[in-house]
Amino acid sequence: xxxxxxxxxxxxxxxxxxxxxxxxxxxxxxTTLDFEPEYSxxxxxxxxxxxxxxxxxxxxxxRVKTVNVAENLKKLTNLLRNRPPDVIFNxxxxxxDSSWLEAAVxxxxxxxKVPYTGSPNFVLGLxxxxxxxxxxxxxxxIPTPKYHLLREAKIPKRxxxxxxxxxxxxxxxxxxxxxxxxxxxxYQELTKRLEKVFAEFAPPILxxxxxxxxxxxxxxxxxxPPQVLPIIEFDFSxxxxxxxxxxxxxxxxxxxxxxxxRVHSICPAKLTKAQFKKVEQVSLAxxxxxxxxxxxRLDLRLGARNQVYVLEVxxxxxLTEGVSYMESAEQAGLTFSQTLKRxxxxxxxxxxxxxxxxxxxxxxxx
Numbered sequence: 001x002x003x004x005x006x007x008x009x010x011x012x013x014x015x016x017x018x019x020x021x022x023x024x025x026x027x028x029x030x031t032t033l034d035f036e037p038e039y040s041x042x043x044x045x046x047x048x049x050x051x052x053x054x055x056x057x058x059x060x061x062x063r064v065k066t067v068n069v070a071e072n073l074k075k076l077t078n079l080l081r082n083r084p085p086d087v088i089f090n091x092x093x094x095x096x097d098s099s100w101l102e103a104a105v106x107x108x109x110x111x112x113k114v115p116y117t118g119s120p121n122f123v124l125g126l127x128x129x130x131x132x133x134x135x136x137x138x139x140x141x142i143p144t145p146k147y148h149l150l151r152e153a154k155i156p157k158r159x160x161x162x163x164x165x166x167x168x169x170x171x172x173x174x175x176x177x178x179x180x181x182x183x184x185x186x187y188q189e190l191t192k193r194l195e196k197v198f199a200e201f202a203p204p205i206l207x208x209x210x211x212x213x214x215x216x217x218x219x220x221x222x223x224x225p226p227q228v229l230p231i232i233e234f235d236f237s238x239x240x241x242x243x244x245x246x247x248x249x250x251x252x253x254x255x256x257x258x259x260x261x262r263v264h265s266i267c268p269a270k271l272t273k274a275q276f277k278k279v280e281q282v283s284l285a286x287x288x289x290x291x292x293x294x295x296x297r298l299d300l301r302l303g304a305r306n307q308v309y310v311l312e313v314x315x316x317x318x319l320t321e322g323v324s325y326m327e328s329a330e331q332a333g334l335t336f337s338q339t340l341k342r343x344x345x346x347x348x349x350x351x352x353x354x355x356x357x358x359x360x361x362x363x364x365x366x
Contacts, residue, residue, distance in 0.1 A: 007063045010344055011079065012054045014091040015069040015105075020045040025255060038261040049320055050091060056321075056337035057089070062344065069105075071096060076105070080112035087347040088116040089340075090316065099128065099173060115351040117343050119315035123291040127313050130170045130206050133290060137310055140289040142282060144310045145301075147208035153198040155207065157187050164210040166246070167193045169201040173314070175249040177201050180259070183210050183244040211301035211309050215247065216269055218283040218298040219317075219328040221339070223346060226287055228280045230331035232324065233269035238262040247299075265324070267331050275306055282308045290315075294346045297325050 022043045030037050044052070047068075054066040065085070069076050069092060088109055095101035103125035109116045119127075127133050131149040138144060146161055149170060164185045169177040177197060184190045190207070197205050217232040236245040239262045250257035271279065283298050290313050297317035301309045317325050321336045329339040 007061055008087065008344070008348055009063045009065075009085040010057055010087045010089055011085040012050055012057070012064060012066045012089045012091060013069060013079075014046065014050050014067075015071065015093070015095060016046045017071050020047070022046075028256065033256065035258040035261070037255070039255065041255045043255055044320060052321060052336075053089065053091075053319065053340060056340050057344065059337045060341040060344075062341075069095075076108060080108060080114055084112060084114045086115070086351060087344055088114055089344065090116040090118050091319075093173075093316075100125075100171070103128070115347040117294055117316075117347045119293045119296065120291065123293065123315050127290060127292075127315050128171055128173060130168075130312065131204060133313060136290060137286060140285065142286050142289065142310055143308060145208040145211055147206055149204045149206060150194065151203045151205075153191075153194040153205075155190065155194065159207075161207065161209050164212075164244075165190060165207055166210040167197055167205060167207050169197065170204045170206040172201065175247060175252050177249070178246065179248045179250065180243045182248070183246060210244075210246075211303055211311075212245075213304055214269075214302040215245070216279060216300045216302055217265075217324060217328075218279060218300055219295070219325045220283060220287050220292070220298070221295050221329065221332075221342065223293060226284060226292075227332075228283055229325075229328035230268035231271065231276070231279060232265050232267045232328055233271075235264045235266055236262075238264070265327060267327050271302075275302065278306065278308050282310060286310050286313055294343050295325070 022045045025041055025043065028041055030041055050066055054064045057064045067079065090106060090109070092105045093099060093102050095105050103121040106116065106121035106124055110121060126136070134144045134147060148155065148159060148161065164183050166183050167190070168182060177200065181193060184193050194205065215234040219229040220226045221229055234247060239245070239259060243259060247263060248259055251259035251263045254260050279300065279302065283300065286298055287296055292313065292315050295317070297314045299311040299314065301311060303309065319325055319340070322330070326336055326339065
């Protein structure tokens with residue numbers, strides 16, 4: 001039998017405090033809703049999701065421990081200093097209730113020289129600053145909708161953007177702050193929406209041209225070279241009439257909202273060869289120029305004239321089995337556990353590089 005000590009050690013690391021909203025939803029009776037749900041209300045809790053990742057990695061031959069940091073910095077530093085694994089599967093998305101500290105936690109891994117999955121800390125911070133990320137994209141000729149970045153709820157009537165527009169927080173992720181009122185069609189709606197968003201979120205706030213067209217999610221796996229997985233398109237045709245064709249926070253995360261059950265994914269998207277090639281080219285360019293690593297998901301719009309626009313780049317996206325990123329991986333012929341294994345192996349390759357001394361040092365030791 002193989003020696004267990006030969007198996008790489010992986011810590012699936014996440015940060016969860018307080019009551020999980022999905023735990024409370026387990027008690028909701030679907031017949032009490034004012035619409036007919038199409039999907040189950042039994043969404044996996046954070047603990048269940050990450051334990052499933054741990055179980056899948058064990059299946060692939062890793063020694064795995066699942067650890068909830070639970071906002072405890074001492075617990076994190078003790079792990080990194082005293083019991084560092086071969087790889088941290090990095091699933092920490094916030095710290096001290098701040099998504100801004102996601103990048104800082106990844107920086108801790110770097111300080112202790114512990115390899116970790118996904119994008120480096122700089123990229124996590126960059127992609128969370130939507131305005132700055134768009135600057136980088138445009139500097140490299142990668143198309144993204146025209147926009148303004150506002151630090152106060154004021155914008156001139158002649159702002160240079162074409163309606164309709166979409167208004168969203170510039171430093172939030174996971175569609176936070178995006179709802180059915182986010183798309184505006186005239187100046188009066190714009191000013192009203194800006195007042196609301198500024199009241200709820202810290203500046204800056206992003207105002208950008210809303211691209212009428214097809215919504216695509218492009219998942220990318222790997223580094224040298226990165227691979228575009230089968231592309232997802234979203235079907236908005238069943239949304240209520242008062243909903244714009246966008247993925248709101250509720251459509252993405254809230255099974256008690258009708259929009260969650262009325263937006264459907266199509267994978268692979270029905271694209272012509274020319275459309276696919278253009279989407280692939282733009283997606284890989286954005287992935288590389290923003291410095292993404294191991295895996296990421298890009299949100300794109302395909303306009304009426306087949307123009308491709310990058311809306312957002314999401315490093316370390318959700319890895320729930322059967323959803324979004326993993327739906328694309330499964331269409332590519334990869335199982336849930338196989339995809340996770342590849343991601344861990346990318347990080348293990350960096351461990352080997354870190355452990356190999358430069359040639360001069362190697363010669364001095366011989």
